[in-house]
Amino acid sequence: MALGKIIVMLGAPGSGKGTQAKQLQDKFSIPQISTGDILRALAKEDAPLSKQIRETQAAGKLVSDDILLEVVNQRTKKEDCKNGFILDGYPRTIVQAGQLEGLVTEQNRELKVINIEILDDLLLKRLTGRRSCSFCAEIYNVYFKPSKSDNLCDKCGRNLIHRSDDNAESIEKRLQEYHKNTAPLIKYYNDKNCLSTVDGAKPAEEVFDLICNIFQ
Numbered sequence: 498m499a500l501g502k503i504i505v506m507l508g509a510p511g512s513g514k515g516t517q518a519k520q521l522q523d524k525f526s527i528p529q530i531s532t533g534d535i536l537r538a539l540a541k542e543d544a545p546l547s548k549q550i551r552e553t554q555a556a557g558k559l560v561s562d563d564i565l566l567e568v569v570n571q572r573t574k575k576e577d578c579k580n581g582f583i584l585d586g587y588p589r590t591i592v593q594a595g596q597l598e599g600l601v602t603e604q605n606r607e608l609k610v611i612n613i614e615i616l617d618d619l620l621l622k623r624l625t626g627r628r629s630c631s632f633c634a635e636i637y638n639v640y641f642k643p644s645k646s647d648n649l650c651d652k653c654g655r656n657l658i659h660r661s662d663d664n665a666e667s668i669e670k671r672l673q674e675y676h677k678n679t680a681p682l683i684k685y686y687n688d689k690n691c692l693s694t695v696d697g698a699k700p701a702e703e704v705f706d707l708i709c710n711i712f713q
């Protein structure tokens with residue numbers, strides 16, 4: 498069981514990390530906490546940190562590590578986190594990981610890091626091959642789940658669309674960025690013996706079973 502645990506999810510864009518986090522949230526009844534969502538919400542409010550966050554964002558800068566830590570600290574002291582929580586998009590750097598370590602100790606929790614590993618080649622196919630129906634939103638993939646007739650939806654016959662940010666060049670850039678930022682974190686958590694790596698190339702249900710096994 499994930500009782501009292503802090504679960505950090507690592508996974509490249511397209512690794513299915515979001516889907517897995519959502520399922521974990523449902524299975525263990527613990528919240529998934531996205532620092533990006535909290536910052537967006539706080540920026541609109543009149544909370545103590547709101548002004549600072551708005552100013553940072555207006556200047557096009559990243560919110561400082563200390564503010565991020567404070568945001569995570571405040572959010573995870575709420576009642577719904579008492580049995581644990583899942584962190585999404587945090588920590589992103591070694592400095593943040595070190596700060597989170599302090600919070601883990603302070604809240605007397607156990608940290609578990611799940612790394613969904615998948616080859617870039619497969620991710621590229623998953624992402625660049627994506628097509629979605631312009632009408633019913635059904636998702637296809639030219640490599641893994643092609644529609645029966647070229648560019649038309651099997652369900653409703655409408656045209657399929659290819660999102661412009663799903664092109665190989667922008668995806669490769671995002672993947673490079675991801676590896677650059679995450680490689681040190683993987684090493685950091687591996688050295689601390691709290692990293693579990695699962696094979697993200699497997700179907701989503703199997704990946705979820707693998708993740709659940711880690712918590713048994």
Ligand SMILES: [Zn+2]
Nearest residue numbers: 630633650653
């Ligand atoms: Zn359709």
